[in-house]
Amino acid sequence: MYTASELKKGLRIKIDNDPYVLTEFNFVKPGKGQALYRCKLKNMLNGNQFERTFRSVDVFEPADLHEKKMQYLYKEEGKYCFMDNETYEQIYLTEDQMDDAKNFLIDNIEAEILLFEDRPIGISLPNFVDLVVTEAEPWAKGDTVSGATKPVKLQTGYTILVPTFINEGEKIRVDTRTGEYLTRVKG
Amino acid sequence: MDKSIADDRFILARKTEALHVRARLIQSIRRYFINKKFLEVETPLCIPAPAPEEHIEALRCGDWFLQTSPEICMKRLLAAGYPQIFQICKCFRAGERGRLHLSEFTMLEWYVAGFDYRLLMKQCEEMIIAAARDLGLADRITYQAREINLACPWEAIPVEEAFKKYSPVTMTEALNRDNFDEILVEYIEPNLGINRPAFLHDYPAKMASLARLKEGNNSVAERFELYIGGVELANGFSELTDAPEQRRRFMEAQKMRAQKNYAAYPLPEKFLSALDNLPASAGIALGIDRLAMIFTNAAGIDDVVAFPPEIL
Numbered sequence: 478m479y480t481a482s483e484l485k486k487g488l489r490i491k492i493d494n495d496p497y498v499l500t501e502f503n504f505v506k507p508g509k510g511q512a513l514y515r516c517k518l519k520n521m522l523n524g525n526q527f528e529r530t531f532r533s534v535d536v537f538e539p540a541d542l543h544e545k546k547m548q549y550l551y552k553e554e555g556k557y558c559f560m561d562n563e564t565y566e567q568i569y570l571t572e573d574q575m576d577d578a579k580n581f582l583i584d585n586i587e588a589e590i591l592l593f594e595d596r597p598i599g600i601s602l603p604n605f606v607d608l609v610v611t612e613a614e615p616w617a618k619g620d621t622v623s624g625a626t627k628p629v630k631l632q633t634g635y636t637i638l639v640p641t642f643i644n645e646g647e648k649i650r651v652d653t654r655t656g657e658y659l660t661r662v663k664g
Numbered sequence: 665m666d667k668s669i670a671d672d673r674f675i676l677a678r679k680t681e682a683l684h685v686r687a688r689l690i691q692s693i694r695r696y697f698i699n700k701k702f703l704e705v706e707t708p709l710c711i712p713a714p715a716p717e718e719h720i721e722a723l724r725c726g727d728w729f730l731q732t733s734p735e736i737c738m739k740r741l742l743a744a745g746y747p748q749i750f751q752i753c754k755c756f757r758a759g760e761r762g763r764l765h766l767s768e769f770t771m772l773e774w775y776v777a778g779f780d781y782r783l784l785m786k787q788c789e790e791m792i793i794a795a796a797r798d799l800g801l802a803d804r805i806t807y808q809a810r811e812i813n814l815a816c817p818w819e820a821i822p823v824e825e826a827f828k829k830y831s832p833v834t835m836t837e838a839l840n841r842d843n844f845d846e847i848l849v850e851y852i853e854p855n856l857g858i859n860r861p862a863f864l865h866d867y868p869a870k871m872a873s874l875a876r877l878k879e880g881n882n883s884v885a886e887r888f889e890l891y892i893g894g895v896e897l898a899n900g901f902s903e904l905t906d907a908p909e910q911r912r913r914f915m916e917a918q919k920m921r922a923q924k925n926y927a928a929y930p931l932p933e934k935f936l937s938a939l940d941n942l943p944a945s946a947g948i949a950l951g952i953d954r955l956a957m958i959f960t961n962a963a964g965i966d967d968v969v970a971f972p973p974e975i976l
Contacts (some may be wrong), residue, residue, distance in 0.1 A: 482759055498897040502761070503762060503763060504761055504762030504763075505762060505764070506719075506760060506765060506848050507845055507848045507849055507853065507889075507896065507900065508889045508896050508899045509717065509719065509720075509867075509871055509872070509873075510712070510719060510844075510848065510849075511718075511719045511848055511872070512719065512759065512760070512843050513845060515845060515849070515850075530846050530849070530850065533759075609850060613680070
């Protein structure tokens with residue numbers, strides 16, 4: 478169990494049988510009054526957010542969450558299928574649960590699947606993935622303005638801003654946390 | 665260059681101005697009280713018996729405690745015949761850490777024999793305006809994108825009225841539902857001292873363990889808090905000079921603390937004896953760090969101290 482004074486941003490707790498993540502946390506204490514902990518919480522199942530103020534006597538159950546490495550297999554009827562390579566167990570995530578991760582998903586990629594009491598509820602991809610540019614305006618030679626960018630389409634269908642010298646068929650490295658171009662990958 | 669020196673220089677570079685303002689603020693406050701013929705005193709930080717208060721936790725210091733405020737010793741001085749005293753010192757409160765809280769912080773506390781809380785509010789106003797002018801600030805200062813006029817008469821609003829004005833429930837309802845603090849923090853504090861500084865005053869009697877009850881209305885105490893820009897800066901009151909009543913309140917607070925398994929403090933017996941000789945007086949504690957925040961337009965207390973505990 479956690480006490481209110483142990484709360485911090487990013488902590489995951491269980492309330493009314495749902496897992497919540499603390500998205501904001503503030504300690505306040507009016508003069509001569511009691512310590513209060515003002516929190517913003519996000520339901521990790523449905524994304525609903527709410528604010529609540531706790532007292533130092535309040536206690537919280539940690540959310541039973543863990544991560545498991547699984548391999549992406551395929552997408553079918555809006556669901557994304559992943560497999561545990563050791564047990565061959567398969568699980569499915571919805572579009573909502575995939576969130577931004579679907580923009581960077583390539584066949585056979587290994588990802589961390591987030592489980593709440595053994596139910597899959599989310600995914601985290603490696604911080605960096607290498608993806609092929611499938612559609613791009615050709616590079617106009619001589620256009621060497623440094624810092625200039627252009628939108629291109631990646632193999633996953635995701636559109637991203639890259640430097641103008643990147644051509645169709647080239648591979649680039651993307652930061653999956655920000656969704657931004659990082660560098661050109663030779664190969 | 666050594667990496668840890670480089671890191672200190674990097675962290676402190678953006679605080680340079682705030683640290684200078686803070687230093688000049690403290691010098692200005694000293695000047696104000698010295699000019700008024702106050703005696704500057706230094707009382708021990710480590711004491712055997714802090715005043716038992718329901719929601720303030722002292723840090724242990726050997727068999728004794730670090731002071732949570734210099735109140736106990738300063739009132740003994742007052743009772744012993746020092747009618748105008750001030751002190752700038754460190755105070756310590758366990759478990760208090762947030763945007764406006766440091767477990768170790770700097771307090772200005774002063775006492776005036778013959779004053780009541782009304783006169784003290786006036787003096788507090790005068791002292792802060794003098795400090796602002798000393799720092800070369802205009803009467804209209806900007807705090808967190810809001811303009812605050814220090815020169816026009818400061819607002820004084822009773823707690824009960826503030827509940828009527830800003831909260832969905834009355835003060836009595838909040839007390840009955842045991843959510844006075846929550847309502848205060850959520851609905852009232854953000855509205856206080858927005859265009860000009862505000863004194864919130866006349867607190868429910870049980871929320872002022874060392875203050876005198878108001879003449880003609882025993883349900884409230886002659887206690888006030890100063891707010892500027894929604895930030896609580898100071899707490900002051902007309903002093904309780906009734907020793908048996910003070911003992912009763914301390915024992916009540918001890919009982920509440922025991923229920924919550926908080927540390928038991930011995931009663932400050934010498935302070936209780938001294939109360940018999942305490943003149944009618946008023947005293948106030950003001951957070952220097954927070955006043956420095958207001959004068960440097962800093963969002964948090966970390967911005968006005970060189971080293972918050974996390975980087976020690």
